[in-house]
Amino acid sequence: MMKRHLTLIAMLVLAGCNMPNTKPADNREWIEVSCSGFADWTKCNEKAARMCPEGYEVAGREESVIAQRRIMKFACTR
Numbered sequence: 001m002m003k004r005h006l007t008l009i010a011m012l013v014l015a016g017c018n019m020p021n022t023k024p025a026d027n028r029e030w031i032e033v034s035c036s037g038f039a040d041w042t043k044c045n046e047k048a049a050r051m052c053p054e055g056y057e058v059a060g061r062e063e064s065v066i067a068q069r070r071i072m073k074f075a076c077t078r
Contacts (some may be wrong), residue, residue, distance in 0.1 A: 028075040028076070028078075029075060029076075030059055030073050030074065030075050031048075031051065031073070031074055031075065031076075032071055032072070032073045033047040033048060033051075033071070033072055033074075034069065034070065034071050035047065035070045035071075035072065036067075036068055036069045036070060037068055038068060039070075041061065041070065041072070043070075044061070044070060044071075044072035045072075047072075048072065048074045051076065052074070052075075052076035052077065054076065054077055054078075055076070055077040056074045056075060056076050056077060057074060057075050057077055058072060058073070058074045059073045059074060059075065060072070060073045061073075
């Protein structure tokens with residue numbers, strides 16, 4: 001019974017971390033940052049702002065509540 005629960009939890013964690021690998025027609029470089037832990041999306045936004053001082057566009061956010069993992073995919077604006 002415990003193995004089933006662990007397998008289910010592992011599947012949920014992995015499903016929560018998948019992010020489609022999309023790239024718009026303008027061929028900008030898309031960057032992924034992780035802001036895992038008990039923080040909110042502010043940490044990812046702060047990382048993106050440091051990397052893109054002129055602004056950025058978010059392509060997607062993925063979150064796994066069980067694993068306390070957040071990943072944000074973004075590109076700097078021109």
